[in-house]
Amino acid sequence: MTSRTPIIPxxxxxxxxxxIHDDGLRGNIRRATHTSLGKRAxxxxxxxxxxxMRTTAHDIKxxxxxxxxxxxxxFERQATEAGAQVHFARDAKEASSIVCGLAREHGERVxxxxxxxxxxxxxxxxxxxxxxxxxxxxxLGEYIVQLAEEPPSxxxxxxxxxxxxxxxxxxxxxxxxxxxxxxxELTAIARRVLREExxxxxxxxxxxxxxxxxxxxxxxxxxxxxxxxxxTLPKVHIAVMGIEKLLPDAESLGLFLNMLGRSATGQRxxxxxxxxxxxxxxxxxxxxEQLHIVLLDNGRSTMHADPKLREALYCIRCGACMNICPxxxxxxxxxxxxxxxxxxxSVVTPVFMGEQAAHDLPxxxxxxxxxxxxxxxxxxxxxxxxxxxxxxxEGQDGPLLERIAMRLFTFTALSALRFDLAGRLARLFxxxxxxxxxxxxxxxxxxxxxxxxxxxxxxxxxWKEDRERS
Amino acid sequence: xxxxxxxxxxxxLGSRMSADQRIADLQHLHDRLRDLSGGDLAELIPLFRxxxxxxxxxxxxxxxxxxxxEALESILGDDDRIVLADxxxxxxxxxxxxxxxxxxxRRVCLSDDGNLAPENGGWKQHYAGMDAGITFxxxxxxxxxxxxxxxxxxxxxxxxxxPMHHIALVSAEHLHAxxxxxxxxxxxxxxxxxxxxxxxxGGPSKTADIEKVLVTGMHGPKRxxxxxxxxxxxxxxxxxxxxxxxxxx
Numbered sequence: 126m127t128s129r130t131p132i133i134p135x136x137x138x139x140x141x142x143x144x145i146h147d148d149g150l151r152g153n154i155r156r157a158t159h160t161s162l163g164k165r166a167x168x169x170x171x172x173x174x175x176x177x178m179r180t181t182a183h184d185i186k187x188x189x190x191x192x193x194x195x196x197x198x199x200f201e202r203q204a205t206e207a208g209a210q211v212h213f214a215r216d217a218k219e220a221s222s223i224v225c226g227l228a229r230e231h232g233e234r235v236x237x238x239x240x241x242x243x244x245x246x247x248x249x250x251x252x253x254x255x256x257x258x259x260x261x262x263x264x265l266g267e268y269i270v271q272l273a274e275e276p277p278s279x280x281x282x283x284x285x286x287x288x289x290x291x292x293x294x295x296x297x298x299x300x301x302x303x304x305x306x307x308x309x310e311l312t313a314i315a316r317r318v319l320r321e322e323x324x325x326x327x328x329x330x331x332x333x334x335x336x337x338x339x340x341x342x343x344x345x346x347x348x349x350x351x352x353x354x355x356x357t358l359p360k361v362h363i364a365v366m367g368i369e370k371l372l373p374d375a376e377s378l379g380l381f382l383n384m385l386g387r388s389a390t391g392q393r394x395x396x397x398x399x400x401x402x403x404x405x406x407x408x409x410x411x412x413x414e415q416l417h418i419v420l421l422d423n424g425r426s427t428m429h430a431d432p433k434l435r436e437a438l439y440c441i442r443c444g445a446c447m448n449i450c451p452x453x454x455x456x457x458x459x460x461x462x463x464x465x466x467x468x469x470x471s472v473v474t475p476v477f478m479g480e481q482a483a484h485d486l487p488x489x490x491x492x493x494x495x496x497x498x499x500x501x502x503x504x505x506x507x508x509x510x511x512x513x514x515x516x517x518x519e520g521q522d523g524p525l526l527e528r529i530a531m532r533l534f535t536f537t538a539l540s541a542l543r544f545d546l547a548g549r550l551a552r553l554f555x556x557x558x559x560x561x562x563x564x565x566x567x568x569x570x571x572x573x574x575x576x577x578x579x580x581x582x583x584x585x586x587x588w589k590e591d592r593e594r595s
Numbered sequence: 596x597x598x599x600x601x602x603x604x605x606x607x608l609g610s611r612m613s614a615d616q617r618i619a620d621l622q623h624l625h626d627r628l629r630d631l632s633g634g635d636l637a638e639l640i641p642l643f644r645x646x647x648x649x650x651x652x653x654x655x656x657x658x659x660x661x662x663x664x665e666a667l668e669s670i671l672g673d674d675d676r677i678v679l680a681d682x683x684x685x686x687x688x689x690x691x692x693x694x695x696x697x698x699x700x701r702r703v704c705l706s707d708d709g710n711l712a713p714e715n716g717g718w719k720q721h722y723a724g725m726d727a728g729i730t731f732x733x734x735x736x737x738x739x740x741x742x743x744x745x746x747x748x749x750x751x752x753x754x755x756x757x758p759m760h761h762i763a764l765v766s767a768e769h770l771h772a773x774x775x776x777x778x779x780x781x782x783x784x785x786x787x788x789x790x791x792x793x794x795x796x797g798g799p800s801k802t803a804d805i806e807k808v809l810v811t812g813m814h815g816p817k818r819x820x821x822x823x824x825x826x827x828x829x830x831x832x833x834x835x836x837x838x839x840x841x842x843x844x
């Protein structure tokens with residue numbers, strides 16, 4: 126299999142432009158995101174105290190981040206005592222070379238992989254392929270985008286941008302089978318193809334949803350069973366885990382499991398929640414002989430050191446902020462040109478890819494705040510986007526026209542007399558800007574929507590009249 | 596400096612809580628978790644059943660004793676080849692023998708007589724060729740609609756994963772109201788001298804990756820059945836009226 130299109134910083138406007146005119150794509154995304162949101166709403170109702178749960182989840186993550194060095198050391202110690210081999214990686218390159226080294230040592234035939242955003246982040250697949258290894262994505266959505274040589278477009282539903290027809294054609298071309306667009310049949314075909322590969326694989330690679338410090342346990346959440354297969358059948362299991370995934374213990378895990386399934390896919394619990402502690406015990410019938418856990422920094426310690434940005438490390442990658450985001454709903458994950466898309470993606474990408482490369486991302490938001498309202502761990506996402514905007518324009522001059530306009534506005538607004546006068550003038554001249562339809566006409570803006578008319582009287586006038594009447 | 600020390604050093608600059616503060620803070624968070632959990636979950640079994648069905652599982656109930664074999668017979672239906680957990684409880688009431696009368700039955704761990712064992716070459720294919728795997732769950736979580744299974748000498752990871760049908764027996768006494776209530780059990784199973792794999796199973800393997808259309812049996816079992824076993828009141832022998840078998844709509 127050839128490698129995926131690498132994700133490189135691109136002109137965001139160009140990416141968006143391409144997608145916003147693709148009606149098919151917009152339909153696919155709208156259907157998928159709205160289905161998830163509808164299901165989520167229904168099961169969140171199980172908990173009348175959902176809002177308090179969010180606050181508690183936020184505070185548990187804060188507790189972990191305020192003690193991250195302690196919990197990371199504890200996790201390392203416990204996992205090692207349970208027989209796992211723990212590796213540390215400062216950046217994407219180190220992580221990917223650790224995994225490639227292990228895979229080369231053990232993987233002669235095929236490497237099976239279950240969905241993991243951390244491995245996307247470190248661009249593991251191209252690196253494995255360059256090492257001459259065959260790596261197979263086994264989550265259905267990931268398998269589809271791998272066949273299509275595309276990156277995933279959503280963190281929990283990687284092929285959400287594709288219709289059944291597109292997937293049917295892809296399977297037909299790539300697997301040499303008769304065309305079908307029946308999801309049931311397509312799924313059965315994928316099961317058959319991938320089951321054979323699972324039975325052959327020497328190495329399984331997975332991500333991690335939560336790491337439990339008290340026992341050195343990794344927790345993987347999924348529906349398909351491919352993560353269980355990847356972590357059970359091959360003799361070596363390699364797990365790549367961002368250092369922010371830690372939780373103190375099984376008590377806190379309960380809360381997060383309750384929130385993750387509901388927020389991500391509207392499920393009370395996903396089909397499989399695997400808690401893996403060390404490799405297979407000598408008395409157990411099956412399981413991998415070796416478990417390697419690669420702890421990934423890649424900018425996380427930089428976020429950790431920043432008192433504001435630290436909050437972005439609370440993210441549990443549920444994808445709810447993408448589903449609810451009016452921008453994501455229009456352009457989809459690929460419209461962002463980054464591994465992590467959507468609102469939270471725009472907060473963390475400047476750290477992962479550099480401010481220069483991700484310069485436009487924090488501006489790709491309407492700042493409506495729906496993301497912060499839905500976030501199960503209460504990350505104040507839109508304020509982080511606003512913060513990034515501040516950081517990125519700091520010390521830079523805006524366009525000349527904007528600067529003149531802002532100066533004029535400041536001058537006007539600083540005096541009641543001038544402000545009043547400006548209002549009167551605007552009301553006097555507004556009728557000349559009127560559309561035939563009655564609305565005001567402004568360049569660009571009026572091409573797609575109406576600008577509201579100015580009210581006939583100012584607030585001050587209305588106030589005065591009201592006082593006089595009473 | 597190696598990567599580990601480098602990362603630890605950077606992180607410790609931003610982690611300033613003393614051990615005492617940390618313990619107190621965590622204690623406080625645990626108190627809040629306990630306050631949030633629980634409530635009116637008195638009727639655990641109906642809730643457990645309802646949530647399992649909503650998750651796409653099938654649910655059956657029976658009384659302890661000879662009813663178990665009967666219930667399993669009816670759940671298995673056409674499943675011809677089955678793999679049983681190597682558990683003394685299957686010898687009780689002759690369950691293993693009764694099941695093997697009509698079908699090919701294998702235990703998980705015995706290697707000398709052709710039964711499945713890791714030393715046997717091709718054990719993965721063996722499991723994959725099985726119609727059903729029958730395991731004992733160590734507990735259930737009513738609010739989530741899930742059972743807890745774990746890898747042990749008598750129970751492999753694969754038997755609840757590779758066959759097309761997974762049947763989990765769970766004792767009604769082992770139901771927990773919430774995930775928080777089940778946390779001590781999960782924590783004790785996940786100790787370093789415990790099990791390498793503790794799994795919460797809430798339904799059949801499924802995917803919705805194609806246009807959000809739900810399809811079961813993606814990689815794991817297409818059918819997942821939970822058999823709730825009710826303890827007999829002390830002194831009472833088998834009852835003649837079997838309990839019902841539910842499936843979703």
